[in-house]
Amino acid sequence: MLPRKAMKKVRLKAGEKSKRDYAIIVLLNDAGLRVSEVINIQLERDVDFNMYLIRILGKGKKVRNIPMEESIYEAIIDYLPERERLLDGRINKYLFVSNKTANTNKPMCRTSINNLLSEYSNKVHEEKVNPHIFRHDCGTTMYEEGCSDLMIKKRLGHSSNASDIYTHPGGEKIVRRKN
Numbered sequence: 001m002l003p004r005k006a007m008k009k010v011r012l013k014a015g016e017k018s019k020r021d022y023a024i025i026v027l028l029n030d031a032g033l034r035v036s037e038v039i040n041i042q043l044e045r046d047v048d049f050n051m052y053l054i055r056i057l058g059k060g061k062k063v064r065n066i067p068m069e070e071s072i073y074e075a076i077i078d079y080l081p082e083r084e085r086l087l088d089g090r091i092n093k094y095l096f097v098s099n100k101t102a103n104t105n106k107p108m109c110r111t112s113i114n115n116l117l118s119e120y121s122n123k124v125h126e127e128k129v130n131p132h133i134f135r136h137d138c139g140t141t142m143y144e145e146g147c148s149d150l151m152i153k154k155r156l157g158h159s160s161n162a163s164d165i166y167t168h169p170g171g172e173k174i175v176r177r178k179n
Helices: 004-017 019-030 035-039 070-087 110-123 131-144 149-156 161-166
Strands: 053-057 063-067
Touching (some): 004 019, 004 110, 004 131, 019 035, 019 110, 019 131, 110 131
16 A cells, blocks of 8 residues: 555655755656656756656666656756756756765765655654655556556556556555445
8 A cells, every 4th residue: 555645745845845855756756757767867868848858768778758747847947946056057967966966967876865755754754755655656646547558657667567566556545344
């Protein structure tokens, strides 16, 4: 069962503190991206604000385009001024930067994403929410909204039936009946 309430609390807490952290969580959740895909997005190469697409370099060097839904577009647009302040004139090709990576032209590390989710989980008094659970939630949400298996596979970047493990119909809606 997905901890959707915990995920929502973590997402809201991130939105209060950091536009970067919020944008990262939106991409994990709404786009269903892997952490490695999020941290390797390059602003100029991969983000097309005119076509509302993000080019994702996935597992096995497979490239796919993810539509920038309104939530994703707004989260990235809102984050960009914070990114520019952090860079302070320095150059970094990656969309997401931290104090450590701002002047290295390197991406944030996976550990940073895990740490920020752990921090927000603690702040909202929930068990640690790991980044991959957001990907599962994206697949489940798409399934519940009636998306085809093919659409879910394309969004998540799967070439096999691996998407089956990402869909949990009913999520938290499962209620046990009294006999």
